[in-house]
């Protein structure tokens with residue numbers, strides 16, 4: 001049996017997304033004027049309307065991208081460059097130490113080439129970002145604040161609503177990376193009051209390689225790429241009809257069952273946590289209050305466990321989880337997010353999603369409670385696996 005507990009890296013595609021992709025694979029070029037082109041364009045526009053309905057914004061504010069990375073880059077660079085053009089000065093940009101590299105590295109790159117002055121706000125130890133600290137960093141020349149809705153590693157949820165309201169009073173735009181949030185949090189652009197928001201379809205049951213940038217009407221954005229001028233010039237390139245349709249179908253399905261998934265996953269991540277934090281040297285990281293953490297994420301810090309042995313043992317025992325930052329190159333390097341939070345130890349992130357079953361959770365509990373004490377005692381993966389073999393329903397049992 002295998003427990004796939006790495007939904008924060010990629011969730012399996014939903015049936016609705018597969019069907020939408022299959023239906024639209026034969027689409028013509030959606031910018032062509034012939035009937036086949038118009039049919040294809042209708043699919044894209046319907047997808048845009050569905051995404052807008054799911055997010056609580058206008059279809060004009062939805063731009064399909066190649067994923068979360070492009071959506072973040074478009075918002076961060078696009079808004080800063082537009083402010084630079086408008087003011088002829090160097091705009092100020094505020095972000096946080098727990099952002100995904102799609103935001104943080106984009107911001108640092110802008111600062112390094114003199115396109116922006118950058119302030120990186122330090123997070124709390126639990127991965128949350130204090131609204132007051134962000135507001136303290138804002139200056140008259142601040143063009144954009146970028147604070148993620150929820151963190152990919154710790155699952156820490158930020159108070160985007162309060163931040164957006166305070167920034168609106170100061171006339172400063174807010175971008176939020178909602179890539180990890182949207183599967184379980186009620187993302188609502190109108191209620192949240194954000195100016196830009198990024199999504200990635202493969203985090204909510206859509207295909208890899210497609211995402212959404214929500215850009216509020218009137219927000220000046222300089223495009224990242226130039227070409228055919230599609231999507232009102234904001235994102236040139238032939239529309240990806242099938243991926244856009246699949247992204248919209250997945251988001252609609254995810255939103256429809258979001259409350260039920262959230263309740264289910266809260267119960268399961270707590271059950272997993274309850275089983276493993278009873279073990280010596282295991283602590284749960286991230287926020288403690290349920291409303292401050294994603295239902296889908298359980299982040300653990302393991303004392304005295306070798307990360308390579310952990311990764312190998314879990315893999316062999318049929319538990320797919322992340323023992324480092326998921327979205328990087330896969331190398332077991334220290335996580336900048338954990339460093340920013342002042343956390344140490346061997347990290348283990350278990351992330352659940354729409355397709356997770358109770359059996360997968362039970363299997364993972366069986367494996368973890370067997371191997372973690374063995375690994376902590378210095379056992380090699382082969383020896384730690386022998387402990388797993390005694391767990392019914394697992395490898396070799």
Ligand SMILES: Cc1ncc(COP(=O)(O)O)c(C=O)c1O
Nearest residue numbers: 067068069100102152179200327
């Ligand atoms: C918070 C966050 N932002 C952005 C991304 C990048 O999204 P994509 O993989 O679609 O480029 C990821 C994960 O990959 C993420 O977790």
